Amino acid sequence: MEASSDRDLILRARRGDPEAFGELVRLHQAGVFNVCYRMMGERREAEDMAQEAFIRAYERINTFDVERPFGPWMRRVAANVCLNQLAMHKPEHAELDEERDADPAPLPESGREVQEEAERVRNALRKLPPHYRAVVELRHYQDLSYDEIAAELKIPLSDVKSHLFRARKILAESLSHEPSLR
Amino acid sequence: MNHLSDEILNEYLDDALPPDARAEVESHLRDCADCELRLDELADVFFELSALPEADLMRDLSADVARTLTPQPLPRLLKWTALLQVAAALTALIASLPLLQTMFAMDVPAITLPTLFDLTLRFEQTLAEMQTMFVQFQWQIPRLSFEVSSLYITVAVFSVTLLWLVGNGLLLRKSNLIRS
Numbered sequence: 001m002e003a004s005s006d007r008d009l010i011l012r013a014r015r016g017d018p019e020a021f022g023e024l025v026r027l028h029q030a031g032v033f034n035v036c037y038r039m040m041g042e043r044r045e046a047e048d049m050a051q052e053a054f055i056r057a058y059e060r061i062n063t064f065d066v067e068r069p070f071g072p073w074m075r076r077v078a079a080n081v082c083l084n085q086l087a088m089h090k091p092e093h094a095e096l097d098e099e100r101d102a103d104p105a106p107l108p109e110s111g112r113e114v115q116e117e118a119e120r121v122r123n124a125l126r127k128l129p130p131h132y133r134a135v136v137e138l139r140h141y142q143d144l145s146y147d148e149i150a151a152e153l154k155i156p157l158s159d160v161k162s163h164l165f166r167a168r169k170i171l172a173e174s175l176s177h178e179p180s181l182r
Numbered sequence: 183m184n185h186l187s188d189e190i191l192n193e194y195l196d197d198a199l200p201p202d203a204r205a206e207v208e209s210h211l212r213d214c215a216d217c218e219l220r221l222d223e224l225a226d227v228f229f230e231l232s233a234l235p236e237a238d239l240m241r242d243l244s245a246d247v248a249r250t251l252t253p254q255p256l257p258r259l260l261k262w263t264a265l266l267q268v269a270a271a272l273t274a275l276i277a278s279l280p281l282l283q284t285m286f287a288m289d290v291p292a293i294t295l296p297t298l299f300d301l302t303l304r305f306e307q308t309l310a311e312m313q314t315m316f317v318q319f320q321w322q323i324p325r326l327s328f329e330v331s332s333l334y335i336t337v338a339v340f341s342v343t344l345l346w347l348v349g350n351g352l353l354l355r356k357s358n359l360i361r362s
């Protein structure tokens with residue numbers, strides 16, 4: 001049902017219907033934003049990158065195979081857009097501002113614990129170099145296989161394995177430094 | 183016995199091992215508390231990552247995306263420039279109308295192009311004149327050897343201005359659309 005409506009919207013967007021692409025954005029923006037938030041580690045930047053990812057996707061909409069699901073493709077595009085951005089502007093202050101944007105909405109006690117737990121993981125992700133972050137994103141959150149990650153990031157299979165392996169080492173290290181509240 | 187390498191443990195948890203290698207790992211894990219502990223530690227990282235909740239998106243991005251994708255209206259300054267150009271072009275057209283009218287009303291013989299023979303003749307003449315000038319060292323302002331009325335010049339200037347204004351306006355508008 002959902003897939004067929006995506007397909008419909010893409011075909012309409014290709015014919016130059018601006019409303020159709022807007023609808024695709026509305027349907028997929030939450031997922032795409034979350035990819036960008038994990039990759040960029042910062043809300044504002046994540047919103048900008050999500051927007052950028054949709055624009056990039058629109059430019060390539062004619063090469064997209066409508067028989068395949070749009071959501072996963074869109075999230076892979078987003079991961080790539082973020083990786084390019086991170087690789088271009090190496091973050092100079094990855095560890096300085098860990099508290100920079102905890103979720104703004106005030107939460108009840110139980111919610112705050114969940115939020116702090118999430119912030120712990122996000123802080124650990126922020127410490128990863130861009131390429132490590134990308135393989136973690138694609139493996140853990142987009143469920144791609146080693147081969148698929150290699151194809152997506154255009155890196156050798158051996159790099160996928162070593163990046164993942166080292167990324168998890170760094171993650172284990174930083175997560176143990178900031179022990180869980182549970 | 184050899185313990186399992188970190189790489190193997192990673193591949194095991196990633197479900198990336200062929201069945202026989204996987205079975206080997208499992209049999210080792212049954213007998214080796216060390217490797218089982220290392221596997222548990224690694225699995226904790228997997229668990230923590232998967233437990234990260236999705237964050238809420240605080241604003242709708244579709245309007246901003248749509249704005250970038252649809253061509254933007256002309257910036258105000260350019261809009262005024264274009265308008266002024268159109269106005270100037272129209273004025274020029276109206277101003278040149280009476281001139282054009284008189285030009286067409288006049289019994290102007292069609293502009294005849296000089297023949298090659300004429301041109302060579304003229305060229306030779308000019309050359310001869312220049313030679314005499316040179317000999318006599320009498321410098322004069324050069325003159326065209328045919329008559330050009332001020333009417334022709336006015337019409338030509340107006341036409342060129344008209345062409346430039348309209349053409350320029352169109353080109354600016356076009357490039358502005360492409361850029362946005």
Ligand SMILES: [Zn+2]
Binds near residue numbers: 184218
């Ligand atoms: Zn062992």
